[in-house]
Amino acid sequence: MLPVKKPSKRALAARELYAGLRALHPDAHCELDHASPFQLLVATVLSAQSTDKVVNLVTPGLFARYPDARALARAEQPEVERLIGKLGMFRQKSKNVIGLARLLVERHGGEVPASLDALTALPGVGRKTANVVLGTAFGAGEGVVVDTHVQRLSQRLGWTRETEPEPIERELMSLFPRADWDLLSHTLIFHGRRVCFARAPMCVTCGVAASCPSAGAGAEAIGRKPPRARRG
Numbered sequence: 001m002l003p004v005k006k007p008s009k010r011a012l013a014a015r016e017l018y019a020g021l022r023a024l025h026p027d028a029h030c031e032l033d034h035a036s037p038f039q040l041l042v043a044t045v046l047s048a049q050s051t052d053k054v055v056n057l058v059t060p061g062l063f064a065r066y067p068d069a070r071a072l073a074r075a076e077q078p079e080v081e082r083l084i085g086k087l088g089m090f091r092q093k094s095k096n097v098i099g100l101a102r103l104l105v106e107r108h109g110g111e112v113p114a115s116l117d118a119l120t121a122l123p124g125v126g127r128k129t130a131n132v133v134l135g136t137a138f139g140a141g142e143g144v145v146v147d148t149h150v151q152r153l154s155q156r157l158g159w160t161r162e163t164e165p166e167p168i169e170r171e172l173m174s175l176f177p178r179a180d181w182d183l184l185s186h187t188l189i190f191h192g193r194r195v196c197f198a199r200a201p202m203c204v205t206c207g208v209a210a211s212c213p214s215a216g217a218g219a220e221a222i223g224r225k226p227p228r229a230r231r232g
């Protein structure tokens with residue numbers, strides 16, 4: 001049996017702070033409405049550059065008409081465009097979700113595969129989308145989903161000095177056990193949407209302020225600007 005590696009002091013401190021966040025948001029979950037792995041996959045593809053709220057406005061109509069991959073694979077693009085027209089890049093997204101539904105039917109019998117490689121081979125599906133689906137639908141994420149909230153909060157909480165999603169993901173994966181990866185991103189997203197806003201984070205009332213290295217007036221400047229702007 002391999003010896004169990006002891007977590008570093010840094011990892012233990014990060015896990016303690018995370019326990020505080022979990023206590024603040026015990027109901028943290030994926031906020032994209034869905035009733036199956038297929039619907040979660042489509043909703044996640046649609047959420048690129050759009051908020052979950054607006055995606056949740058369009059998916060009931062889309063899924064009523066096309067509830068599964070077989071139905072969406074037969075869709076006409078203009079009809080899908082009409083149903084998701086509130087979203088940015090709706091034409092490209094319509095093309096992608098029809099294309100991915102067709103590939104699901106051709107390659108996977110209409111089911112969503114539970115593998116990172118198979119998912120990222122689908123149109124419009126990158127590592128982040130694949131990990132949302134693997135973590136939320138199958139409880140088997142192969143990484144930490146790093147969106148804009150996770151990116152910002154990881155920096156404010158002192159868990160990373162990295163600014164790009166991929167190195168941040170690697171650092172989070174080294175600090176937290178695999179079993180935490182899925183809920184870790186949902187919890188950070190919950191906190192980012194409700195307390196630790198990009199602009200004017202609510203440090204005064206934040207439940208983890210006592211352990212947060214960024215608590216106070218300077219927090220807003222951390223993790224907010226796009227990396228390119230910060231380097232300039």
Ligand code: SF4
Pocket residue numbers: 156157195196197201202203206207208209212213214215216219
């Ligand atoms: S104390 Fe401020 S910066 Fe730290 S997590 Fe809370 S709101 Fe965010």
